[in-house]
Amino acid sequence: MKNQMINLLCIFVLVILLHDCDKSTNYEDEITVALKISQEILSISDTLRGTFSVTNNTQEIKTFHFSNSCQFGSILLLNGITLASIGTACYQMPSELHLLAGESKKFEIKYFLVDKEGNDLLPGKYKIEAFLINTEHKVNTDFQIY
Numbered sequence: 001m002k003n004q005m006i007n008l009l010c011i012f013v014l015v016i017l018l019h020d021c022d023k024s025t026n027y028e029d030e031i032t033v034a035l036k037i038s039q040e041i042l043s044i045s046d047t048l049r050g051t052f053s054v055t056n057n058t059q060e061i062k063t064f065h066f067s068n069s070c071q072f073g074s075i076l077l078l079n080g081i082t083l084a085s086i087g088t089a090c091y092q093m094p095s096e097l098h099l100l101a102g103e104s105k106k107f108e109i110k111y112f113l114v115d116k117e118g119n120d121l122l123p124g125k126y127k128i129e130a131f132l133i134n135t136e137h138k139v140n141t142d143f144q145i146y
Helices: 002-018
Strands: 022-027 031-037 047-056 062-066 072-078 081-085 095-099 104-112 124-132 138-145
Touching (some): 031 124, 031 138, 047 072, 104 124
Antiparallel strands (some): 062 095
């Protein structure tokens, strides 16, 4: 029993050490979305920075249509509850994203660690989710504030 507990602890430590800040989701092998954050452990004075990317894995052009100029969004979650939307200013005009075969589009994410009311986030484990607007193409990753 003691050896099993030690083995499980070793596996748990290895999983933590091998954890990567890059997360990706593949949608039917046609589109891959990925989210990469620069740091997984942050202090309250840090800024969460990262990139959200969309890759066309097909041999044809993929086109996404949007009702305004915003093509991607991201939200900050704690225990499944949305604390804040990491927004950008959008023009109220339709837009499109065209991805050639094999092409990727990257969107920059920069977020100060505050909630909707502007209060500093408390130490803890959080999740950031990034997505193409009006699609099911989304991905998330965890980070921690100490």
